[in-house]
Amino acid sequence: METDRKCPHRAINPATRIRTDPALNCSCTGSRMVGFPVAVVLPAGGSGERMGLSTPKQFCDFLDRPLISFTIEAFERINWIQNIVVVVAKECIDLMKTIIHKYSHKRITLVIGGQTRHRSIFNGLKVFTDSQVYDSKLTKPEVIIIHDAVRPFVEEDLLLKIATAAKDHGAAGATRPLVSTVIATTSEGCLDSSLERAKYRASEMPQAFLFDTIYQAYQQCSDCDFEYGTECLQLVLQYCGSKAKLIEGPPTLWKVKFKVFLTSAELSKCSVSESLSQKACVITGVQQDAVQLAHCLEKTLLTQLMVEVISTPVGEEVSCIQNISSKEYRNIIYVIVNDTDLQEIKQLVESIGNTSLPILYPVVVIMVHLNKSESMPFSNNMDELGAIRLLAKEAKQKNILVYGLLVNYPKDTEKWNDAVANVCLIAGTLIKDRNAVLAGQLFVA
């Protein structure tokens, strides 16, 4: 694992190229320094009236996980964000604690929300300043990011731009172009004027502020601001004279407001699934036929996704699991020859279940069985088919989807190539679809 030369006790996250040096009280991105401490407040204390559901939208399921867990994950991935303050209504504290525990979220401080969004955000900020109200006061950051808990698709690049702009300008926020024409009406319900659309933008989140600036703004806020205000950038302009820098964000920044947005969020799972399906590893023992099939699969699958073959001699399974876990492989093709004993695959599933891999997203394990014997395996013993089902059922509880894929060894090359192509087609589809209903099924290539 690569380490940071200036900060050798910390590894560089290969995905984000970011390292944090708490001793210097600064955060670094690749070779760039983010020379100031940053934290985030996620207001999640609303009831989601516009959704019309009994469950507040931030706790609604999306991809089998509460929406808020995705938003938290987006910040958790970023090493330079030191604390994640989540503000929730008093009656939801236990639910939130369960979510944090279930999905192993880290660096979270829970704070009780207020009657309005602004009151909740202010409560979240106070955890950095008020040791009387909170048991443990967090170290005050120089820049604080505020992001709605119901906007799960926020990327690190944008957060970095917004945080840096806030440091320079006192405040910064993401915008999007207006999607509709906006008109002003007269009191008689007639057209008064039409907005010149190019001049206006939709204000979105994330936003970031110099901590002291937004804190002072909230201290001066009127009851009317607290009750009806919807714009933090306006507060710092009005009370501190800070003109926020505006940065156009991607279309994925949208917030869940109405039920239909959850459907759109569900649609976005295509893009989540897509990123989960981008790489796979093929595990074999050292048996020649298995290794050969693995390399054929690698060659064919490489046209669709990144593939690595890992040939594991008996006794080296532990390092194999470490390899899978450190490279975050959530698609595993396990090749066996002739053997219908499920012991090894059981062990593999158990070891994966002990890693953090399946906590946030399902892991797909495809057992490819290369049959070189004359008879069909499993044919004399239906119990073995039942054993695959049972194994898959247990694995599903750990968020691991196990499938069986049988390939009979043909005598001639042409048929062999067809069989390999079929294995790749079926494996590729299972990886892409991540269909939990099909877990435990035995496919024949």
Ligand SMILES: Nc1ccn([C@@H]2O[C@H](COP(=O)(O)OP(=O)(O)OP(=O)(O)O)[C@@H](O)[C@H]2O)c(=O)n1
């Ligand atoms: N008292 C409140 C109200 C809102 N929020 C949070 O602020 C974010 C954005 O607000 P909004 O979309 O208005 O959420 P709700 O108030 O829950 O929705 P609605 O306006 O439909 O009631 C949400 O993550 C919401 O949970 C909050 O922390 N405390």
Ligand SMILES: O=C(CO)[C@H](O)[C@H](O)COP(=O)(O)O
């Ligand atoms: O994006 C925002 C601008 O600060 C906030 O989410 C604000 O709460 C928007 O409210 P609404 O959902 O009514 O547009």
